[in-house]
Amino acid sequence: xxxxxxxxxxxxxxxxxxxxxxxxxxxxxxxxxxxxxxxxxxxxxxxxxxxxxxxxxxxxxxxxxxxxxxxxxxxxxxxxxxxxxxxxxxxxxxxxxxxxxxxxxxxxxxxxxxxxxxxxxxxxxxxxxxxxxxxxxxxxxxxxxxxxxxxxxxxxxxxxxxxxxxxxxxxxxxxxxxxxxxxxxxxxxxxxxxxxxxxxxxxxxxxxxxxxxxxxxxxxxxxxxxxxxxxxxxxxxxxxxxxxxxxxxxxxxxxxxxxxxxxxxxxxxxxxxxxxxxxxxxxxxxxxxxxxxxxxxxxxxxxxxxxxxxxxxxxxxxxxxxxxxxxxxxxxxxxxx
Numbered sequence: 001x002x003x004x005x006x007x008x009x010x011x012x013x014x015x016x017x018x019x020x021x022x023x024x025x026x027x028x029x030x031x032x033x034x035x036x037x038x039x040x041x042x043x044x045x046x047x048x049x050x051x052x053x054x055x056x057x058x059x060x061x062x063x064x065x066x067x068x069x070x071x072x073x074x075x076x077x078x079x080x081x082x083x084x085x086x087x088x089x090x091x092x093x094x095x096x097x098x099x100x101x102x103x104x105x106x107x108x109x110x111x112x113x114x115x116x117x118x119x120x121x122x123x124x125x126x127x128x129x130x131x132x133x134x135x136x137x138x139x140x141x142x143x144x145x146x147x148x149x150x151x152x153x154x155x156x157x158x159x160x161x162x163x164x165x166x167x168x169x170x171x172x173x174x175x176x177x178x179x180x181x182x183x184x185x186x187x188x189x190x191x192x193x194x195x196x197x198x199x200x201x202x203x204x205x206x207x208x209x210x211x212x213x214x215x216x217x218x219x220x221x222x223x224x225x226x227x228x229x230x231x232x233x234x235x236x237x238x239x240x241x242x243x244x245x246x247x248x249x250x251x252x253x254x255x256x257x258x259x260x261x262x263x264x265x266x267x268x269x270x271x272x273x274x275x276x277x278x279x280x281x282x283x284x285x286x287x288x289x290x291x292x293x294x295x296x297x298x299x300x301x302x303x304x305x306x307x308x309x310x311x312x313x314x315x316x317x318x319x320x321x322x323x324x325x326x327x328x329x330x331x332x333x334x335x336x337x
Contacts, residue, residue, distance in 0.1 A: 027095070027311055031090065033087060034089070034095060034280065035089070035096040037079065037273060037289060038294065039293045040294070043059075043108075044058070044059060049296075054163060056296040060111045063112070066303055067119040076121050079271065080124075080208070081096075083284070086282060098123075098124065099123040102212055103128065106199060109205055110195065124207075125207075127210070127211070127238065128212045130197070132237055136197045138197050140182035143188070143192075144166060144167060144185055147189040154185065157170075157181050157185065171218060175215065175217050178217075209242045212249070212252060213252055214230075214234030224259075227263050247271065248269065248270065248272070249271070250272075251264075254274050256287075261288050271286050272288060272289065273291050274289065277292045279313060292310060
């Protein structure tokens with residue numbers, strides 16, 4: 001990188017550090033009613049590598065810094081209370097934020113939970129329930145990751161290209177074919193190392209549980225019958241395990257559409273969260289709430305700026321008194337992108 005490029009990047013980073021604070025103050029004095037949901041997957045002892053890992057981890061140290069930022073600047077609430085907190089938000093009050101996790105990963109218990117407890121942050125964990133099987137197994141993408149890391153040739157199963165290309169190719173397969181590929185990847189990658197798959201004992205220690213479907217299929221690709229099966233299979237068993245109804249769902253791979261959301265509502269879910277990075281507002285469908293995922297190597301200032309950027313996006317039926325501050329926020333955000 002040239003000296004001039006380094007200087008430009010440093011200046012932009014400094015500008016972001018100043019900008020998010022100023023923009024958040026402008027938003028706080030507005031009447032805007034909005035909130036945010038964050039989603040994490042793997043929290044580990046080190047940051048993952050986005051270039052070569054399908055699901056790069058966020059280090060526990062980085063995660064704690066992000067949680068402390070949220071604690072300082074926002075009102076942290078359980079996901080089940082987010083929409084009521086959004087509706088109750090008034091001028092001068094902090095914007096509500098909920099923290100969530102996806103997948104059956106043992107790091108939820110060993111890495112994420114201690115950090116959440118240390119900072120005092122509530123969280124919801126969306127689980128598949130694979131740990132309730134007699135022989136719990138890992139996900140197909142974990143097997144693919146181990147196989148590629150070991151230098152195995154998986155082109156006959158996942159095609160050519162990067163590991164991300166191969167992951168996309170497998171995700172697009174029909175469920176029955178993906179099961180076959182997952183089985184073969186399991187033969188290649190071997191038994192998952194200890195501490196990868198969430199255990200039932202550790203799952204019981206997690207505070208609030210939602211459903212992530214037992215098979216983790218992309219729901220928008222399923223026909224109506226398979227969609228209903230995905231939304232129901234394993235849910236009753238998970239509810240019995242946690243001892244309370246499971247009425248929240250995180251759509252696998254963050255993908256949903258109106259058909260999927262309508263089916264989730266028909267199956268009795270009260271809350272559904274997607275992978276669309278957008279704020280929650282009073283008019284948001286509770287079965288279609290977006291979530292923002294901090295990237296693995298993002299410094300706290302970038303996460304802070306992204307949160308303000310999402311809150312600053314124009315909302316419908318805004319108070320006319322907020323138009324000036326809204327325009328200022330939006331213009332500054334666009335200039336720093």
